[in-house]
Amino acid sequence: MTPTQPNVPQDRVPAGSEAGLEAADQQEVTRLCVESAVMLMQHGAESTLVESVARRLGEALGVERIEVAIMANAITLTSLHEGRCITTVRRIQDHGINMHVVTEVQRAMLCVEEGSLDRAGYRKHLSEIHPYRYPRWLVVLGIGLSCACFARLAGADLASCGVVFVASSVAMAVRQQVSAMHFNPFIAFFASAFVATSIAGWGAILRIGATPRPAMAASVLLLVPGFPLINAVSDMVKGYINTGLSRGMMAILLSLATCGGILLAMTAWKVWGWL
Amino acid sequence: MHLLLTLVQDMILAAIPAVGFALVFNVPPRALVYCAAGGAIGHGVRMLLLAAGVPIEWGTLFAASLVSFLGVYYAQKLRAHPKVFTVAAMIPMIPGVPLFTTLLAIVEIQRSGYTPELFSTALSSGLKAAFIVGALAIGLAMPGLIYYRRRPIV
Numbered sequence: 001m002t003p004t005q006p007n008v009p010q011d012r013v014p015a016g017s018e019a020g021l022e023a024a025d026q027q028e029v030t031r032l033c034v035e036s037a038v039m040l041m042q043h044g045a046e047s048t049l050v051e052s053v054a055r056r057l058g059e060a061l062g063v064e065r066i067e068v069a070i071m072a073n074a075i076t077l078t079s080l081h082e083g084r085c086i087t088t089v090r091r092i093q094d095h096g097i098n099m100h101v102v103t104e105v106q107r108a109m110l111c112v113e114e115g116s117l118d119r120a121g122y123r124k125h126l127s128e129i130h131p132y133r134y135p136r137w138l139v140v141l142g143i144g145l146s147c148a149c150f151a152r153l154a155g156a157d158l159a160s161c162g163v164v165f166v167a168s169s170v171a172m173a174v175r176q177q178v179s180a181m182h183f184n185p186f187i188a189f190f191a192s193a194f195v196a197t198s199i200a201g202w203g204a205i206l207r208i209g210a211t212p213r214p215a216m217a218a219s220v221l222l223l224v225p226g227f228p229l230i231n232a233v234s235d236m237v238k239g240y241i242n243t244g245l246s247r248g249m250m251a252i253l254l255s256l257a258t259c260g261g262i263l264l265a266m267t268a269w270k271v272w273g274w275l
Numbered sequence: 276m277h278l279l280l281t282l283v284q285d286m287i288l289a290a291i292p293a294v295g296f297a298l299v300f301n302v303p304p305r306a307l308v309y310c311a312a313g314g315a316i317g318h319g320v321r322m323l324l325l326a327a328g329v330p331i332e333w334g335t336l337f338a339a340s341l342v343s344f345l346g347v348y349y350a351q352k353l354r355a356h357p358k359v360f361t362v363a364a365m366i367p368m369i370p371g372v373p374l375f376t377t378l379l380a381i382v383e384i385q386r387s388g389y390t391p392e393l394f395s396t397a398l399s400s401g402l403k404a405a406f407i408v409g410a411l412a413i414g415l416a417m418p419g420l421i422y423y424r425r426r427p428i429v
Contacts, residue, residue: 044300048419049356052427098301099363103355106429110354134298146295146366149288154372217372224371227300230362233412238419252378259378274379275396 021062021081025119029061030086032123034077036105037068038090041075043131044097046231047240050075053109060112061119072246096179097227100132136176143222144169151211151218160209163200167219171196175222186257189223193261196220201271216273223258225251278326282319289318289367297363306360309349313364317342321368332406335368339414347418350429357428358415365411370404377401 021029037054041047051068058066058079069076078087108125111117117125134142147168148161156164175192179185200219204212228251235244266272293314297307317338324334342364346357353359380397384390413420418428 045356046358049358056427097299099297099306099359100301100303103303103306103353103359106356107354110429131301132303133301139298142295142298146292149291149295150367150371153285153288153367217375220375221371224369224374226296226366226369226371227362229369229408230365230412230415233409234416237413237416255374255378259375259382262375262379263382274376275383275393 023084023086026063026079026081026084027086028119028123029058029063030077030079030088032061032119032126033058033063033066033079034075034088034090035126036109037070037075037077038092039105039126039129040102041070041092042095043099043101044227044231045102046238047235047243048238049102049106053106057109057112057122060109061122070240070243072243094185095131098131098133101129104129136173139176140169140172143172147218147221150221151214154214154218156211156214156218157209160203160211160215163203163208164215164219167196167199167203167215168222170199171219172222185254189254189257190261193220193223193258194265195261196222197262197265197273198269201265201269201273204271204273205269212271213273216271220258220262223254225254228254282322285322286315286319290315292367293364296366297360300363302360302363303355306353306355309346309353309360310363313342313346313361314367316345317364318367331403332410335407336410336414338368339365339411340417343415343417347423347428354429357418361415365415368407368411370407373400373404373407377404 033054036057037050040050040053047070050070054068054077055066063079063081065080067078067080073092074089075092076087076089078085105126108117108122108129111125112122144165148165151161151164171192174195175188178188178191196219197216200212200216203209203215209215228247232244232248232251235241235247262274266274290311293310294307297310302310320341321331321334321338324337325331329337343357343361346361346364350357350359377397377400380393380400384393384397
């Protein structure tokens with residue numbers, strides 16, 4: 001392109017890159033921005049964060065402006081530089097909530113802002129982010145204990161808490177296995193709720209513990225979509241009504257699938273623990 | 276003395292689920308301790324407020340805001356968005372039982388016909404769940420709404 005750039009003051013050009021951005025450079029910056037945004041969105045970041053990271057990254061990499069349109073399952077991103085626009089769209093597939101990825105992407109963006117990472121370095125860093133996952137047995141154990149604590153908070157006795165521990169742990173293992181086999185999340189939640197309520201229900205039938213009702217309620221609390229619910233409201237509070245609505249609807253549908261599993265188990269074993 | 280004992284028990288029982296769900300959300304290991312602290316402080320403060328007669332929605336809003344403001348401080352130290360660990364800290368306060376009660380009551384109305392009791396159960400627990408979730412989310416957004424209005428927290 002032309003060597004003169006009247007619109008870009010020299011101090012806007014980041015260190016480590018040659019002055020000004022060619023069209024090919026702008027294209028690469030656009031791709032890096034949209035890929036960062038997609039990574040954040042896929043791993044459960046709220047819309048404000050997605051937009052602000054994409055915008056700050058683009059500006060730090062020397063583009064004049066970045067505009068982002070976030071939809072529930074796609075991101076459109078445009079970069080504007082010296083009268084040139086590059087627009088690109090990416091599809092979003094849900095990869096499950098992973099705060100490790102969100103943290104890593106944001107830290108890399110902060111490094112670019114501070115100037116300790118240039119474009120090539122950022123691209124390398126981004127490609128090296130592998131979603132960290134806790135071992136499955138640890139998650140199973142943690143969720144079992146969590147639901148047992150919920151039961152205790154709701155006033156269950158220790159024997160009932162033990163039933164809840166078993167029921168939720170097994171249900172969590174089922175959920176992980178069904179998800180790992182790439183079933184639809186609704187099926188995973190349905191199956192998991194069925195297993196949890198069946199075990200808690202058999203606890204009630206066999207009279208283990210004197211408080212079967214809080215036990216049955218607590219055993220399915222691992223299936224409350226807490227993160228999507230909170231994200232839904234905070235998106236809407238911050239003006240992203242459409243992503244908020246779709247996240248909220250997803251959360252309600254997942255809860256309905258859970259209710260289906262609970263009802264099926266209660267009907268099959270003829271134990272009634274709710275309402 | 277009795278209240279103090281209940282409070283300590285309540286905070287411990289809230290810290291464990293906060294960490295348990297943080298594992299599901301794959302919160303970075305270094306932030307797990309903040310999840311535990313946030314869960315304990317949030318649930319403990321809400322329990323005290325409820326004991327003092329504050330309605331549950333307002334108690335939740337206050338507890339969530341408090342955790343969120345504390346979260347901003349640690350988020351800046353950790354160089355990560357506060358939601359990375361504050362959402363997991365809110366999990367013990369999520370109204371899971373009212374949420375499922377609402378949906379089960381609605382399904383039950385469909386299965387066995389309308390009764391005023393079922394309808395009132397569905398409506399009251401549904402409203403309770405909605406208001407508490409709203410209070411949690413708005414409480415978490417509070418630093419951005421009040422203080423960091425046009426600039427990023429991290």
